[in-house]
Every structure is written in structure tokens, then in C-alpha cells.
Amino acid sequence: MRFVDDLYSLYREHLEDEENAVSVVLNILEDQNREDIMKLIEEMDDEEVVQMVGVYLVEMLKMKMSQEGQLSDWESPLKRPRYH
Structure with a gap:
């Protein structure tokens, strides 16, 4: 998925373990609304x-x-x- 690839490229330096990955994802999702999430899903x-x-x-x-x-x-x- 392009979005995951983009996230990984941006945060690869910070992804030391699963806890860091969860933190990054939660912080990204915090700034999204339902419409934003649905757009991501539609691109899948x-x-x-x-x-x-x-x-x-x-x-x-x-x-x-x-x-x-x-x-x-x-x-x-x-x-x-x-x-x-």
C-alpha cells in the first residue's frame, strides 16, 4: 500500500520496535477524520x-x-x- 510505504519512508528512523510503530500510527490517525480514512480505504x-x-x-x-x-x-x- 502506497500510504504504508510513505509512512515507512518518513518514519523509518523512529521505528525501532512495535511500540514506536503503534505510536506513529496513533499519532497519524489522531489527525484524520472519517472522510480521510475512507479515502485511504478507497485507494486500496x-x-x-x-x-x-x-x-x-x-x-x-x-x-x-x-x-x-x-x-x-x-x-x-x-x-x-x-x-x-
């Missing part, structure tokens, strides 16, 4: 959309399993501390 090909929804569904299932006590070691990357 079908495979990218399916992959995005698949990752989302897996993470949501893992969160639900954790809430139900079925997955004790899962932590949402979205709930980690954010660094600006």
Missing part, C-alpha cells in the same frame, strides 16, 4: 482491504478472548502508553 485494492479487515478481526477476537479469560498474555497495542 481488494486484497489490501481484506487483509486490513482480517487483521482487525483477529485483534478484536484476541481482545474478546482476553476479556473472557481465554487469552491471558494478550495486550492491545492500542492501549500502550503513547509518546509524542
